[in-house]
Amino acid sequence: MTSILLLGFVVGLQHAFEADHLAAVSALVSRKRGLREMTLRGAIWGVGHTLALLVISGLVLFSPWGLPTAFETYAELAVGLLLIALGSQVLYRLWRDRVHIHAHGHDDGRVHLHAHSHRDEVVPHKESDHDHAHPHPGSWSWKTLIVGLTHGAAGSAALTVFVAATLESRAAGIVYVLIFGLGSILGMMLLSAVISLPLAATARRLTWANRALQTAVGLISIGVGLSMALHKGIALFS
Template identity: 40%
Template sequence: MIGLLITVYAGLEHAFEADHLLAVNNLVTNRTKIKDALKDGMFWGVGHTATIFIVGVIMIGFKISISENVFSYLEAVVGLMLIVLGIIRLFKLLYKKRHSHTYYHSHEHTHSNGVTHTHMHAHTYFHSHPIASFKHAHYDGSTNYKTAFGVGLVHGLAGSGSLVILVISQMKTPLEGLLYILIFGVGSIIGMFIASGLFSIPFTKSILKSQKLQYALIILSSAICIIFGFKIIYTNLL
């Protein structure tokens, strides 16, 4: 039981590595609902676990060794992915700002005591679709979670080498090694589930109502994502 908890904790801790957090943080800036962000984290974890398990089957089950240099190149791919994620997020933000207009309207109502009140309402008009429609001031991203799953897959490729080698050196049988990887994966799913929920809080409708501050946070997270991506590429290729 203690060994199981330690393995889950190891996976949870692995999910909180900087490149993982930056990628998922960049993804959840598209969300205005915590439940959608939580699903992003879950799909990232499933993709990450799937890749590590497949690599584990290849290296443990079929006893095929993969050169350490290959995993260095895959780490560089993670860096490139972070750069692309950051750039795409910035373009989405720019596109949203250029293709939206806010309209205001007011209406009055009179109370029984004769006092009249005027209420102002703001609506944002988006041109991002052929059939434009009125939406309230907060815009939610697509509910498609394929991106989060794909990001998890790539992260799993990059980090699987050292984990599988560790498992090979510690576990007595192939089945035991693959079971360890699955339990580790469960821990990483839980970890990213928690992280994505926490990161999404500033972008929910009810918490942070300043659109300018939200934009600033998106720009900051995207910039850090891009810079860290270049750092990873430099570390692994140069």
Template identity: 30%
Template sequence: MTWIPFVFAAMVGFNHAFEADHVLAVGNIANKRPSIWMAIKDGIFWGLGHTSMIFLVGVFIIIGKLFLLEEVEFEFFEVFVGISMVGLGLYRLVKYQKTHDHSHTPKDANYRVAYSVGLIHGLAGSGTVILLAMSEIKSNVEGIFYLLIFGIGSILGMMVVAGVFTLPYLKSIQSGGAFHKVLVWISAGLCLSYGVWMIVSYFQ
């Protein structure tokens, strides 16, 4: 067994985390965190959700020898990604207006949102990833292993994204409340706008 395809899978997975919809979505989830580590955990949970969905769909197709990739329009799930991004953007703005991020309740340690968004992104991107795995690997076992390595790469990539994205929002390095407010509005606005664009693009 050659390891080249699996090294390639890790690299593709890492780069996959830096796609615009992923960065904007996780950025809006992570930028409310009071520490880099909590933001990085958002990235981890997004990656776990993303990987578990791709793995589930992949096993169903690869092991079951099902050729659903030609029948299922995976691009349709991009609409759900767009809807989730609109929701994230609106929720971030509403929550910021109510709390101004001055307090962080125990609920802030909840990572279900990051995991759920990862599931949606994984469903939308699973078709492409599985096709890539099936083109690179012929063995069922190796194909599943390929998906896992891709997932690990995407988790590592999103850890970097979440950690870096939250830096400007940390209280310790902010120049003032107005600056923080502008950053929140920009990031939430971009997330919302990109989500609308994804929805409109599909139906055009």
């Protein structure tokens, strides 16, 4: 039993690095302000992913109805459309806002990266005094949670629920899903931290490189989303 649960953790950790997850999290953290917030975004995604798996597992393990046959296909189609929307949002904001990033400090000594735009200014960027206030919203993001929930309902859901249903008890099945979820949360935190490194490095001095990286993130997210949506759409409607 212990080996099965340990396997669930390892599979959850590995699962975080799948292509659609990489594309989604890259798009979500591409404009965040620092390593801590980027990593927290990954954790929120993982929590949403785990909550979806728990709900689906609960329906399968504790109800007589189970899930419709086409549920997973519809969920993966939704993930594809969501990735297209996330990637498009990244590209649109870059085009609309002339976004670039500066490092700045606070009175308590903290330094973080701040993305902003000059779309309402008429002076050249080098002549701007960069004297503008900016909000510091909380790190919790419902959008990130919803993306995680959508991913949790697709792809791995069927396999994870199948393994949970074959264990010796319903309680063991739920524990397996929780441990799988813990692995995916840690994996997404690690992935978000890794993604943040080139973004942070280029944000300090190489604004053009940072914009290029964000453009690549947007295009990759759209590409992965189109591939998923077309594949699942053809499967559903052919």
